[in-house]
Amino acid sequence: LLQRRLSRKQKRSKNYEKQRLKVARLHHQIDNTRKDFHYKQAHALCDAGDMVFMEDLDYRIMAKGLFKKHTLDAAFGQFRTIVKYVCWKRGKFFAQVDARGTSQECPECGGEVKKDLSVRIHDCPRCGYKTDRDVAAGQNIRNRGIKLISTVGQTGKETACADVLPGAVKNQSRQVSKSRKGKTRKTKP
Known part of the structure; x- marks a missing residue:
């Protein structure tokens, strides 16, 4: 409505500028x-556990699909950045896992169960595990994240938070900077 009113104003007039400011404010x-x-939501995720795993999705491709304006309006990329920041700030582990095949894989046995998007129930013929498709995808993301932790911990790679994972020497830069507060450096004579 505000933009429709703006389009009816004469450009560069005072009324146009007033209406443009209203649209910008909104x-x-x-x-x-x-x-x-x-x-x-990011703080709620961090309250729920010590580790947060997300799919490593390319949101630019999603923005070209059927719901492009809704995808852009939801700002998924901004949400991922905020979650990463909040995890770092609160000392929680954050990692992105490969998004391919999360809903096609059984979280219990690891078997591949091909299904169309119209099929909303995950039913594994190998182990008999049955659950909602989205729940199974979430469990697969969790499993891949835990597998990533165990792999990264053995190789000593750093996380997105710049902390080295279990199994390697921990990066203590935050603790060192906190312990140095109030202390001055000694200068050489």
Whole structure:
């Protein structure tokens, strides 16, 4: 409605500028509301556990699909960045796992169960495990993340939070900087 009114104003007139500011204010308010929601969800995820795993999706490809405007409006990339930051700030582990085949794999036995998008139930013929397709995909993401932790811990790679995982020497840069507060460096005479 505001943009429709803006289009009816004569460009560069005072009424046009007033209406343009109203539209800009509304967009800024929507952006702040979205960012606030993302931060609240990120903190809720960090409260739920010590590790957060997300699919490593390319959101640019999703933005070209059927729901492109809705995908862009949800700002998934911003949410991933905020979750990564909140995990780092609160000392939680964050990792991205490969997104391919999460809903086609059985989380219990690891067998491949091919299904179309219309099939909403995961039913494994190998082990008999039955659950919702999205729940199975979430369990696969968790399993891949845990597998990533055990692999990374043995090789000593760093996480997205710049902390070395279990099995390697821990990066203590945050603890060292906290312990140095209030201390001054000695200078050589």
